[in-house]
Amino acid sequence: MSFDSEVRIRGRCEMVRTSESGHEGMIALYHFDRSTAAQKVRLSLAEKGLAWESRYVDPSLSKRDQHDPEYLKLNPRGVVPTLIHDGMIVRESQVILEYLEDAFPEPSLRPASPYDRARMRLWTKLVDEGIHVDSRTIGQCVAMRFVTLQADAVTLKKHYDAMPEETRRDNDRINNEAGLDSPLLPGALRRFKKIFGDIEHTLADARWLAGNTYSLADISLVVYVSRLESFQLSELWDNLPKLKDWHERIKQRPAYAEVIEKWGDTTSPARIQHGKDALPKVRMLWAQLDANVLSTSRNLRHRCDLCGR
């Protein structure tokens, strides 16, 4: 994979422009089909009806496009997605989502009122604070590690050595080696359980997470629910009817089918089987988290981090 012909970087720490990226105003997206971060951006592009050019970044161990030195110039963390618009490079899914709102205000995926926008950002903030990493932890422990375990030691060492993000690398190593016994898994599940409770609580009074408007809050959270569903873990929110209904309503939107289901085949027999194999252990950990919460007096009842009630 070469990015040489596509991108030329001018100046130092300033605007970066592509040199041969086609016509003015063109949108290109460096992405991977099943990346939750890429899914969010594709959802936004589809809801806004924006045309874009796909630049596929293959993260398989034999390719590792995301660690290609030319890609690292676009995205120093070595992650997808990266958006190119009108020659400008924009990174980090949550930043890209706000960028698309600023650059293409209509139709809006931000609520109109400042207060509802603040509610929206309380949700999107959870992604960068932990949920995205937690989702990766669950995915690695449940299913993705089996791909890694098949790789030879030299390939694997090369892969880890090239990862620019130390925390991501260390987490991956721990999760790939320990699987469902990873010390990182209970915390990841606990934080998901808390957020699922907050979603259920919020939807008791509103159609969407930030009020009556489908917004970046819904887009930013739903991809993680879909991710756990693809690992056959949807039993975990069987007792949360509002969350289930919200998830179904989003899945029925035309944008969802177009950019999640069309792009990411999450129904591979191996993934489904790994998920089914993991379910008993995950179910047990999830239930234990209940017990832990109830044994601590200050947490005798659910308190929503979003509204304080």
Add this chain to the structure above:
Amino acid sequence: MSFDSEVRIRGRCEMVRTSESGHEGMIALYHFDRSTAAQKVRLSLAEKGLAWESRYVDPSLSKRDQHDPEYLKLNPRGVVPTLIHDGMIVRESQVILEYLEDAFPEPSLRPASPYDRARMRLWTKLVDEGIHVDSRTIGQCVAMRFVTLQADAVTLKKHYDAMPEETRRDNDRINNEAGLDSPLLPGALRRFKKIFGDIEHTLADARWLAGNTYSLADISLVVYVSRLESFQLSELWDNLPKLKDWHERIKQRPAYAEVIEKWGDTTSPARIQHGKDALPKVRMLWAQLDANVLSTSRNLRHRCDLCGR
């Protein structure tokens, strides 16, 4: 401290309105003088020339206002600041900063162009991803732990038990006990060193972090530089002239003196002495981080996470 008369909560997970908070449009800020998160919000209020009412949240071990059950209804994480505007409750400093931009657009602390706004948000995102927690780690290890060490065991246990944030509690416990030997300290310093390098690199080509406009990026980062300075650690960026100049230019703004220096007395003799005592060890850790970076081939040169160069 009672918040009863100030706030009445309606409904469930929805808009929360104060009942006796004075006239329409009033701004009140629950804050603590030396909190970096509160400093950011006060900086924004001052730059915008907005009047606000102070509601002081005393975090000392004998008061612990931030763990008061009534305050936890306003702020479930038990942290400052919390903004009340026109009866609405807004939490989390980075969310509050964007809220103030949406509610009071002029004068703007967000750059005009979508691309520069994205650059701004790449910076502010670093705060929630780690720098805020890292700043707390450094502060506890260097100086704040000495206050905690003076508390009796019962008071301390009560304090920890009441902390709703597990990660914050666990970090505090580790840092208070281990001080400069805390296993969390080297990582915190390393991430600061990386970000300081990125700031220096960015300012080589632009007056402010997100281009030619003083923005939320500058406000969100400068408070952490000032925090380390208050611990007598400014020697750490002696070799970064652009960062030093940027810091000085912000300190010269009228808003800075009004809401940082007036509000937070960071010149207590004890704090200064603890900082001076810690400097040799911190200096050594900081220098070792250099060695570590240089020994890894992929990091032979500085790569800016903001621009990829």
